[in-house]
Amino acid sequence: MKIAVIGTGYVGLVTGTCFAETGNNVICVDIDVTKVQKLTNGEITIYEPGLEKLFLRNLKEDRLNFTTDLTEGIKDAEIIFLALPTPPGEDGSADLKYILGVSEELGKILTDYKVIVDKSTVPVGTAAKVKAAIEKNYKGEFDVVSNPEFLREGVAVDDFMKPDRVVIGASSERARNVMGQLYAPFVRQGNPVIYMDEKSAELTKYAANSFLATKISFMNEIAQLCELLGADVDQVRKGVGSDERIGRRFLFPGIGYGGSCFPKDVQALVKSSVEVNYDFQILNAVMDVNEKQKLHLMPKINAYFNNDLKGKHFALWGLAFKPNTDDIREAPALYMIDELVKAGATVSVFDPEAMNNVKKLLGDKVEYAENQYAALNNADALIIATEWNEFRTPDFLKIVTSLKNKVIFDGRNLFETKAIKELGFHYESVGRATVN
Numbered sequence: 001m002k003i004a005v006i007g008t009g010y011v012g013l014v015t016g017t018c019f020a021e022t023g024n025n026v027i028c029v030d031i032d033v034t035k036v037q038k039l040t041n042g043e044i045t046i047y048e049p050g051l052e053k054l055f056l057r058n059l060k061e062d063r064l065n066f067t068t069d070l071t072e073g074i075k076d077a078e079i080i081f082l083a084l085p086t087p088p089g090e091d092g093s094a095d096l097k098y099i100l101g102v103s104e105e106l107g108k109i110l111t112d113y114k115v116i117v118d119k120s121t122v123p124v125g126t127a128a129k130v131k132a133a134i135e136k137n138y139k140g141e142f143d144v145v146s147n148p149e150f151l152r153e154g155v156a157v158d159d160f161m162k163p164d165r166v167v168i169g170a171s172s173e174r175a176r177n178v179m180g181q182l183y184a185p186f187v188r189q190g191n192p193v194i195y196m197d198e199k200s201a202e203l204t205k206y207a208a209n210s211f212l213a214t215k216i217s218f219m220n221e222i223a224q225l226c227e228l229l230g231a232d233v234d235q236v237r238k239g240v241g242s243d244e245r246i247g248r249r250f251l252f253p254g255i256g257y258g259g260s261c262f263p264k265d266v267q268a269l270v271k272s273s274v275e276v277n278y279d280f281q282i283l284n285a286v287m288d289v290n291e292k293q294k295l296h297l298m299p300k301i302n303a304y305f306n307n308d309l310k311g312k313h314f315a316l317w318g319l320a321f322k323p324n325t326d327d328i329r330e331a332p333a334l335y336m337i338d339e340l341v342k343a344g345a346t347v348s349v350f351d352p353e354a355m356n357n358v359k360k361l362l363g364d365k366v367e368y369a370e371n372q373y374a375a376l377n378n379a380d381a382l383i384i385a386t387e388w389n390e391f392r393t394p395d396f397l398k399i400v401t402s403l404k405n406k407v408i409f410d411g412r413n414l415f416e417t418k419a420i421k422e423l424g425f426h427y428e429s430v431g432r433a434t435v436n
């Protein structure tokens with residue numbers, strides 16, 4: 001099939017590449033000229049394991065193309081995906097200016113039937129707004145479908161190619177058939193396509209992200225209780241997660257959820273609720289807990305250094321909001337850096353993939369280490385903010401010889417407390433006893 005994908009950010013690039021990989025002809029459109037140039041020249045613009053190989057193969061086979069010209073991009077397409085940003089507006093609701101702006105543009109250039117698909121995460125009622133925006137200028141036939149995306153950064157290709165489910169919100173039979181045909185290769189892999197109406201599909205996306213965020217905040221509160229009551233959250237997590245009704249996944253406590261989705265989507269669902277006079281109490285608590293959790297290590301660090309961080313120097317491992325991505329949007333590490341610097345400390349940071357993005361954002365606010373061990377030189381303590389695999393089994397001898405004090409504050413519970421105790425560290429983590 002011929003497909004246009006408007007917006008070539010994270011979701012657009014993965015969507016375009018994966019549909020090309022299943023034999024479709026894809027044109028991706030973006031207003032960012034530099035991005036389009038790079039992609040056209042075979043230079044991938046995001047770090048996502050496994051994506052580059054598929055991207056290069058489909059580019060070479062001419063199934064994947066890029067343009068800045070919307071008219072050219074959609075000309076032959078049967079399906080147009082909108083993979084545009086929906087950032088939080090000033091009041092926390094999803095800002096639809098990109099989606100509705102492009103929809104209006106589409107209305108001016110459509111000439112025949114097409115299926116327009118909302119891939120972006122959008123509030124309930126957006127499909128109808130997109131339809132209205134197109135109809136301002138176009139009186140012909142078209143359908144608008146809600147097809148939310150559930151991929152996770154870091155495992156995006158697998159999530160897209162082998163989705164747990166594909167949600168298609170479409171009341172038109174014609175559009176359902178087109179979408180069904182497009183997703184047929186994914187169904188063959190045994191995953192269901194779930195058809196529903198547009199509003200329900202839009203809400204499914206927010207409900208899924210909000211539920212996962214709730215699981216995380218819930219476990220972070222259990223971790224707080226563990227610290228106060230002397231229990232061990234790792235053991236509690238295993239005990240709780242082995243109940244199939246609860247499940248093992250998304251029960252890891254830490255220094256809060258971040259990224260470009262959970263924070264903004266939970267906030268947007270709360271805002272949508274307020275608009276219909278509903279007080280979504282649980283989600284307000286989920287957000288409050290997460291705000292506090294991002295700085296969970298700070299009181300521990302302050303207490304260890306007698307509330308005087310002035311002149312102290314810290315090594316910080318992990319800047320991306322989670323491993324296997326260079327994405328630093330809403331990364332808990334950034335909030336910690338802010339607090340440390342405000343308190344008069346200096347910070348030497350290292351991340352396997354996110355260094356460039358942090359340099360662009362923070363400039364000389366922090367020092368940038370060549371590798372994880374270089375960050376440790378003369379540091380008063382090591383802080384861990386992201387659970388990259390290379391941090392899980394470090395050379396502890398190097399840590400001991402480089403750090404001024406044998407002190408680790410671990411926001412992701414990477415190490416067994418027993419092993420760390422034998423090495424003689426002062427070690428504080430989340431929801432587990434302090435090792436002295």
Ligand SMILES: NC(=O)c1ccc[n+]([C@@H]2O[C@H](COP(=O)([O-])OP(=O)(O)OC[C@H]3O[C@@H](n4cnc5c(N)ncnc54)[C@H](O)[C@@H]3O)[C@@H](O)[C@H]2O)c1
Pocket residue numbers: 006007008009010011012029030031032035083084085086098101102119120121122149150151152153260261
């Ligand atoms: N990142 C994720 O993991 C993820 C997963 C599922 C859903 N989502 C949702 O998908 C949507 C897109 O997210 P993203 O992370 O890919 O965003 P992004 O910011 O990475 O990319 C958006 C792209 O759209 C382009 N753009 C902006 N205005 C444009 C216009 N008028 N015409 C053409 N291109 C334009 C930008 O240049 C950018 O390349 C959001 O609603 C997000 O919530 C994101």
Ligand SMILES: O=c1ccn([C@@H]2O[C@H](COP(=O)(O)OP(=O)(O)O[C@H]3O[C@H](CO)[C@@H](O)[C@H](O)[C@H]3O)[C@@H](O)[C@H]2O)c(=O)[nH]1
Pocket residue numbers: 121149150151152153154209212216249250251252253254255256257258259260261262265321322
């Ligand atoms: O047990 C856990 C699991 C995750 N996290 C944190 O939660 C955040 C989000 O993680 P994850 O969900 O893996 O990453 P995203 O790439 O943001 O993916 C989420 O957001 C996407 C955008 O909407 C959805 O498509 C995905 O289904 C949804 O998982 C990160 O900060 C993680 O550190 C925890 O603290 N504990």
